[in-house]
Amino acid sequence: MNRETFILIPGRTTDxxxxxxxxxxxxxxxxxVRALRVAPGDMARLxxxxxxxxxxxxxxxxxxxxxxxxxxKDELPEGLLFIAYGEISSxxxxxxxxxxxxxxxxxxxxTMELVQKASVAT
Amino acid sequence: xxxxxxxxxAPTPSEPGQLKVIQDATCTFCGCVCDDIDLTVKDDHIIExxxxxxxxxAWFLNHSIEDRPSCLVEGQPAMLDEGYxxxxxxxxxxxxxxxxxxxxxxxEAQRVxxxxxxxxxxxxxxxxxxxxxxxxxxxxxxxxxxxSLGEVANRCDLIMFWGSNPAESHxxxxxxxxxxxxxxxxxxxxxxxxxxxxxVRKTKSAKAADIFIQIKPKKxxxxxxxxxxxxxxxxxxxxxxxxxxxxxYSVWVDLMERMKGCKYGVIFFGMGLTMTxxxxxxxxxxxxxxxxxxxxxxxxxxPNRGHGNVTGADNVVSWRTGYPFGVNHSRGYPRFNPGxxxxxxxxxxxxxxxxxxxxxxxxxxxxxxxxxxxxxxxFIALDTKETPTTRAATVAFTVATYGINTGGTVYRMDDVxxxxxPAFPSPHPSDYDVLTAxxxxxxxxxxxxx
Ligand code: SF4
Numbered sequence: 322m323n324r325e326t327f328i329l330i331p332g333r334t335t336d337x338x339x340x341x342x343x344x345x346x347x348x349x350x351x352x353x354v355r356a357l358r359v360a361p362g363d364m365a366r367l368x369x370x371x372x373x374x375x376x377x378x379x380x381x382x383x384x385x386x387x388x389x390x391x392x393x394k395d396e397l398p399e400g401l402l403f404i405a406y407g408e409i410s411s412x413x414x415x416x417x418x419x420x421x422x423x424x425x426x427x428x429x430x431x432t433m434e435l436v437q438k439a440s441v442a443t
Numbered sequence: 444x445x446x447x448x449x450x451x452x453a454p455t456p457s458e459p460g461q462l463k464v465i466q467d468a469t470c471t472f473c474g475c476v477c478d479d480i481d482l483t484v485k486d487d488h489i490i491e492x493x494x495x496x497x498x499x500x501a502w503f504l505n506h507s508i509e510d511r512p513s514c515l516v517e518g519q520p521a522m523l524d525e526g527y528x529x530x531x532x533x534x535x536x537x538x539x540x541x542x543x544x545x546x547x548x549x550x551e552a553q554r555v556x557x558x559x560x561x562x563x564x565x566x567x568x569x570x571x572x573x574x575x576x577x578x579x580x581x582x583x584x585x586x587x588x589x590x591s592l593g594e595v596a597n598r599c600d601l602i603m604f605w606g607s608n609p610a611e612s613h614x615x616x617x618x619x620x621x622x623x624x625x626x627x628x629x630x631x632x633x634x635x636x637x638x639x640x641x642x643v644r645k646t647k648s649a650k651a652a653d654i655f656i657q658i659k660p661k662k663x664x665x666x667x668x669x670x671x672x673x674x675x676x677x678x679x680x681x682x683x684x685x686x687x688x689x690x691x692y693s694v695w696v697d698l699m700e701r702m703k704g705c706k707y708g709v710i711f712f713g714m715g716l717t718m719t720x721x722x723x724x725x726x727x728x729x730x731x732x733x734x735x736x737x738x739x740x741x742x743x744x745x746p747n748r749g750h751g752n753v754t755g756a757d758n759v760v761s762w763r764t765g766y767p768f769g770v771n772h773s774r775g776y777p778r779f780n781p782g783x784x785x786x787x788x789x790x791x792x793x794x795x796x797x798x799x800x801x802x803x804x805x806x807x808x809x810x811x812x813x814x815x816x817x818x819x820x821x822f823i824a825l826d827t828k829e830t831p832t833t834r835a836a837t838v839a840f841t842v843a844t845y846g847i848n849t850g851g852t853v854y855r856m857d858d859v860x861x862x863x864x865p866a867f868p869s870p871h872p873s874d875y876d877v878l879t880a881x882x883x884x885x886x887x888x889x890x891x892x893x
Contacts, residue, residue: 328660328661330477330643330660330715331628332608332611332646332714332715332751333608333611333612334611335611335614335647336500338472338473338498338501338611338612339497339498340503341501342472342498342502342505342506343505344505344828345804345807345828345830345831346829361821365541366658371497383811384838395645396644396645396646397644397645397656398643398644399728401643401660403644406808407669407807408780408807410810411807411808411810411811412811413815414809414810414811415810415812416787416788416791416792416810416811416812416813417791418538418781418782418785418788418791419722419782420575420781420782421576421577421580421781421782422568422572422573422577422768422769422781422782422785422786422787422788423572423573423577423717423718423722423785423787424573424787425719425720425722426573426714426718426795427714427715427718427719427720428660428661428719428720430645
């Protein structure tokens with residue numbers, strides 16, 4: 322796939338919230354904050370499959386690699402990505418708060434490109 | 444404030460093997476601060492948390508006494524006194540000390556943290572600055588038409604959520620406070636209410652809505668301004684409205700009719716609004732719309748607050764300094780300037796030269812430049828558990844968990860103070876104890892009497 326621009330929405334999820342109490346170094350939390358949800362329509366259009374590894378790059382060139390998972394049928398409109406708050410989403414924030422004290426942490430513009438197909442990795 | 448305050452709420456140890464029940468305990472996992480939880484305790488473990496939601500159960504049932512030293516200095520176990528001394532040295536030697544966190548500490552501890560910031564001419568900031576800080580700025584610009592959650596339960600017949608997903612962030616919000624309760628003026632509970640949810644994605648909460656409105660990402664301000672215009676009877680171009688908001692004009696007209704026609708409306712707004720493009724302008728728009736609606740009916744707006752005592756942090760810092768977060772004391776009096784004195788900025792701009800973090804995890808949650816700088820300066824971290832931040836701290840204190848091991852007061856998201864009823868004691872000191880000990884040493888170093 323070619324590099325494409327998306328809007329990333331990090332947010333709370335039940336598993337991420339429970340994972341905070343169970344321990345941030347435990348599997349449940351780590352798995353939840355490292356799964357990028359992609360709209361099924363985008364996955365089909367781009368030829369992506371569950372578990373593929375993609376690279377997200379933010380507006381100042383900060384980038385992360387993350388595995389993808391299909392979002393529920395109508396959860397996300399095409400062009401929107403979702404990830405639970407955590408390590409990955411924080412790494413995509415810039416240091417600039419635009420005078421507000423808070424970096425833009427939702428609605429971030431990112432580019433997405435394929436790094437490795439899950440079928441190759443396994 | 445003396446330690447008598449925390450002593451008064453000190454839990455009694457349970458007999459080995461015996462069950463102990465604590466009625467009406469308070470869950471501090473989220474801003475709902477449910478104070479109707481019945482805890483069953485056996486051998487310093489909570490084995491049942493009646494009425495708690497999935498997040499509350501995870502909070503209570505996973506709690507165990509951390510098998511870690513109460514104090515680590517540069518990663519090595521140390522006596523508490525050594526840690527207090529080192530912490531006081533770090534804070535008094537810095538030119539630009541910052542204190543940050545506090546949203547998972549009781550008000551009594553928050554109060555001591557503000558005092559320390561005052562003594563050392565430091566900057567105090569809370570996690571509000573990275574959640575509803577923009578709303579705090581908007582309150583100052585527009586004002587706040589507010590209400591308690593009790594009023595919502597008893598009176599509100601139109602419940603709106605904007606950029607908020609309580610089904611996953613505040614699971615008992617619907618059942619205990621907003622949608623389901625049978626209230627004084629809503630005898631049929633859910634049947635007497637209309638629920639509207641506005642969001643950019645179809646969240647789990649959307650299922651609970653009578654009307655779900657999916658707007659274009661980053662277009663909250665435009666959508667709110669459309670509603671303001673409709674409230675005032677301003678002519679709008681329907682095509683432009685649809686283009687800008689991603690939603691048909693008629694949907695907004697219908698919503699405005701419902702808003703004007705309800706007896707008592709409320710908008711709960713979340714970080715979908717404050718963390719996205721527009722930030723405080725988005726919060727100002729929702730507060731201004733709420734104010735406008737009071738020309739037609741009763742309407743209030745409430746931020747859905749995340750952490751258990753983030754609302755207390757706003758209150759305590761406000762009553763001590765006059766401002767809710769991002770307060771700098773370097774000139775000997777408080778100054779407020781989000782974007783300058785807020786922690787994301789003081790770290791990312793490499794201004795802070797030492798720090799104390801309390802019940803927060805900036806090394807996991809902050810931007811890369813901010814993390815890099817925090818990791819490069821001496822800092823003290825207080826937390827109940829091991830986190831990336833405590834692992835990197837110069838001095839790390841393992842503290843007792845508020846609400847489970849220690850007492851005190853927290854503020855629910857509607858600014859109602861709620862007492863904590865702890866379940867069993869911890870061998871670790873409370874954050875109140877640690878901060879009080881550090882404050883005493885800071886005062887000694889600075890030559891302050893009393
Ligand atoms: S809604 Fe929040 S405060 Fe209430 S039980 Fe659940 S996590 Fe705890």
